[in-house]
Amino acid sequence: MLAKLAAALFLAVMERLSIIVVERDRDRALKIVDGLRASGDHAVTVIAEETGLARRIAEQQPDIVLIDVANPSRDVLEELALMSGPLDRPVAMFVDRSDEQLTRAAIEAGVSAYVVDGLHRDRIKPILDAAIARFHMFQKMRAELAATKAALEERKIIDRAKAILMKARGIDEEAAYALLRKTAMDQKRRVADIAQQLVMAAGLLS
Amino acid sequence: MTDRLRLGYLPLTDAAPLIIAQELGFAAEEGLALELVRVGSWAQSRDLLGTGGIDAAHMLVPMPIAQSLGLGPAYPDFDLLMVLSQGGQAIAVSSALEARLRDRGHGFDFSDPWAARTALAAAHSGQLRVGVPFPFSTQAELVRHWLDGTDLARRLTIHTVPPPQMADALAAKEIDACCVGEPWASFAVEQSRGALLLAGRAIWAAAPEKGLVMTRDRAETQPDQTGRLMRALWRAGRWLDQPDARGTAAEILSRPDYLNLSPELCERGLLGRLHVTASGELRHYPEFIRFHAQGATFPWRSIAAMLGARMAQRHDLDPNQAMTRAAGCFRTDLYRRHLREAGADLPGSSAKIEGAIAAPTAVAAEQGQMILGPDAFFDGHVFDMASLTR
Numbered sequence: 001m002l003a004k005l006a007a008a009l010f011l012a013v014m015e016r017l018s019i020i021v022v023e024r025d026r027d028r029a030l031k032i033v034d035g036l037r038a039s040g041d042h043a044v045t046v047i048a049e050e051t052g053l054a055r056r057i058a059e060q061q062p063d064i065v066l067i068d069v070a071n072p073s074r075d076v077l078e079e080l081a082l083m084s085g086p087l088d089r090p091v092a093m094f095v096d097r098s099d100e101q102l103t104r105a106a107i108e109a110g111v112s113a114y115v116v117d118g119l120h121r122d123r124i125k126p127i128l129d130a131a132i133a134r135f136h137m138f139q140k141m142r143a144e145l146a147a148t149k150a151a152l153e154e155r156k157i158i159d160r161a162k163a164i165l166m167k168a169r170g171i172d173e174e175a176a177y178a179l180l181r182k183t184a185m186d187q188k189r190r191v192a193d194i195a196q197q198l199v200m201a202a203g204l205l206s
Numbered sequence: 207m208t209d210r211l212r213l214g215y216l217p218l219t220d221a222a223p224l225i226i227a228q229e230l231g232f233a234a235e236e237g238l239a240l241e242l243v244r245v246g247s248w249a250q251s252r253d254l255l256g257t258g259g260i261d262a263a264h265m266l267v268p269m270p271i272a273q274s275l276g277l278g279p280a281y282p283d284f285d286l287l288m289v290l291s292q293g294g295q296a297i298a299v300s301s302a303l304e305a306r307l308r309d310r311g312h313g314f315d316f317s318d319p320w321a322a323r324t325a326l327a328a329a330h331s332g333q334l335r336v337g338v339p340f341p342f343s344t345q346a347e348l349v350r351h352w353l354d355g356t357d358l359a360r361r362l363t364i365h366t367v368p369p370p371q372m373a374d375a376l377a378a379k380e381i382d383a384c385c386v387g388e389p390w391a392s393f394a395v396e397q398s399r400g401a402l403l404l405a406g407r408a409i410w411a412a413a414p415e416k417g418l419v420m421t422r423d424r425a426e427t428q429p430d431q432t433g434r435l436m437r438a439l440w441r442a443g444r445w446l447d448q449p450d451a452r453g454t455a456a457e458i459l460s461r462p463d464y465l466n467l468s469p470e471l472c473e474r475g476l477l478g479r480l481h482v483t484a485s486g487e488l489r490h491y492p493e494f495i496r497f498h499a500q501g502a503t504f505p506w507r508s509i510a511a512m513l514g515a516r517m518a519q520r521h522d523l524d525p526n527q528a529m530t531r532a533a534g535c536f537r538t539d540l541y542r543r544h545l546r547e548a549g550a551d552l553p554g555s556s557a558k559i560e561g562a563i564a565a566p567t568a569v570a571a572e573q574g575q576m577i578l579g580p581d582a583f584f585d586g587h588v589f590d591m592a593s594l595t596r
Contacts (some may be wrong), residue, residue: 070246071246074250075341076367082277087521104257111252
C-alpha cells in the first residue's frame with residue numbers, strides 16, 4: 001500500500017515538467033502561462049529580462065524553453081542547444097528531428113521550443129499544442145491591430161487629399177470625395193492610393 | 207511579368223546588397239520584386255528558410271556549413287550561392303577594459319592584431335568573455351583565430367549575444383568584449399559602452415561575412431529565378447563598391463523600414479571611417495567592408511572546407527567528411543552558370559590555398575586574368591584543402 005503510494009507520488013513528481021517562457025511583454029507572458037497550466041500541472045517560470053539569459057536558463061535547468069520565433073534572444077538559446085560538455089544538459093533543438101509537422105506548426109504560429117534531450121514526444125506535444133494555440137491568438141490580434149492602424153492611416157491620407165482638393169478647386173468636402181472616387185474608378189485604383197499620390201504631388205509643388 | 211521573392215535579412219550594414227537591389231532597381235531590371243523580411247534572429251532566418259517562409263536569406267557564411275554537418279534542425283539542404291560581403295566586423299571592448307588598456311599605453315590603432323592581442327593579454331586577467339552574434343559565425347571564427355595558441359585562448363569563452371544587445375551586454379558586464387558586424391560595434395561606442403579595438407579584416411583580410419543562401423531544391427529547380435536574383439544582388443554589390451555610392455547607401459539603410467538608426471552611424475563602417483571611442487577618435491580603415499571588388503563574391507569551396515574542418519574539430523565530427531560536405535554546399539557551379547552572362551570575373555579554379563595572397567594578385571580566369579584581393583591571415587596561417595583530403 002505504502003509502496004504503491006510512493007510510486008504514485010514519484011510518478012506525480014516525474015510528471016511535473018519545468019518550463020521557462022522567455023517573454024518581455026507581461027500580458028502576453030501571463031496568457032501563455034495560463035494556457036500551459038491548463039494543459040497540465042507544470043512548473044512554469046517567466047523570464048522577462050534578456051540580459052544574462054543563457055546564465056539564467058542554465059541555472060534553472062528547465063525541461064522546455066518557449067520563446068517567440070522573432071525574439072532576437074533565440075540565438076542565445078541556439079548556443080545552449082549546442083552545448084555538449086559533461087556537465088551540460090543536452091538540449092534538443094525543437095521537438096524532435098523527426099517530427100517535422102509539429103515543428104512547422106510551431107514556427108508558423110510564431111513559437112519556438114527548445115526541449116531537453118530524451119523527453120518523450122507524448123509529454124511534449126500537449127505543451128506545445130497549448131503554446132501554439134496561444135501564439136496563434138497573438139498572431140491574429142497583431143494582424144487585426146495592423147489592419148486597424150492601416151485603415152486609420154488611409155483615413156488620414158484621404159482627409160488630407162480632400163482638404164487639398166477643397167482648397168485648390170474651391171469645392172466642398174462631398175464634391176472632393178466624389179472627385180477622388182471617380183478618379184480612382186477611372187484608373188481602376190483604390191481611393192487611398194489616389195489620395196496618397198495627390199498628397200505627395202501637392203507636397204512636391206508646395 | 208514580375209516575380210515576387212521573399213528575402214530574409216537581419217538589420218546590419220551588410221544587408222546592403224539586398225536593400226540596394228530592391229531600392230535602386232537592380233531587382234526590377236531582372237523582373238523581380240523583392241519583399242524584404244526583417245527577421246529578429248539568425249535562428250529565425252534559418253527556420254523560415256527551412257520551412258519555406260522565405261525564398262532566400264542573407265545569412266552568416268558558416269550557417270549553411272553547420273546545417274550541412276547536421277549541427278542544426280533537420281531541414282532540407284541549404285546552399286550558399288554567392289558571398290555578399292567581406293569584412294565589416296569589429297572587435298569592441300568594454301569601457302572598463304578600454305580604461306585598463308589605455309593605462310598601459312595602448313593606442314587603439316584599430317589595425318594591428320599583434321599589438322591589440324598583447325595589450326589585451328596584459329590588461330585583462332582571468333576569463334575573457336567575448337560576445338558574438340551566433341555560434342556559427344565569421345565573428346566566432348575570427349576571435350578564435352586571433353587568440354589561438356596564446357594564453358588568452360585558454361581563458362576565452364564565447365557567448366552568443368544578439369547584435370543590438372551587444373552594447374547592453376558590455377555595460378552589464380555579461381561580456382568583456384565582442385566581435386560584431388556594423389553598425390552594432392559603432393552603436394556600442396556611441397552609447398559610451400566601449401571602444402573599438404580591431405577591424406575583422408585585420409585578422410583575416412578576406413573574411414567572408416554574409417552569403418546568399420537558398421534551399422538546394424529551390425536553387426536547382428528554379429534556375430531562372432535563382433539566376434535573376436543572383437545577378438540583381440551582384441550588380442547591387444558592384445554599385446556599392448563604387449567610391450561615391452556609400453553615402454547614399456547609408457541614407458537608404460538608415461530608414462525606419464531597414465536599420466532604423468541614424469545615417470551617420472550607418473555611414474561609419476561603409477566609409478571605413480570609424481570612431482573608436484565615444485570621444486570621437488577617428489580611424490580610417492580603407493575597404494573596411496567590401497561587397498564586390500577583387501573576387502569578393504566568389505564562394506570558394508576551399509573557404510567552406512576550412513570552416514567545415516574547424517567546426518568538425520569543435521564538435522567531434524570526422525574532418526574529411528565535414529570538408530567534403532561543407533565544400534558541397536558552396537555552389538561555384540551555380541555562380542559560374544548564372545553570373546557568367548552578367549560579366550562576372552570567374553576564376554579558373556574553384557578552390558585555392560586560403561591565406562596565401564598578401565597583396566592584390568592576378569590569377570588565371572575563365573577569360574584571361576582577374577585580380578584577387580588579399581586573403582592573408584595576420585599570423586601567416588595557410589589552409590590547403592588538397593593537402594588535407596589527400
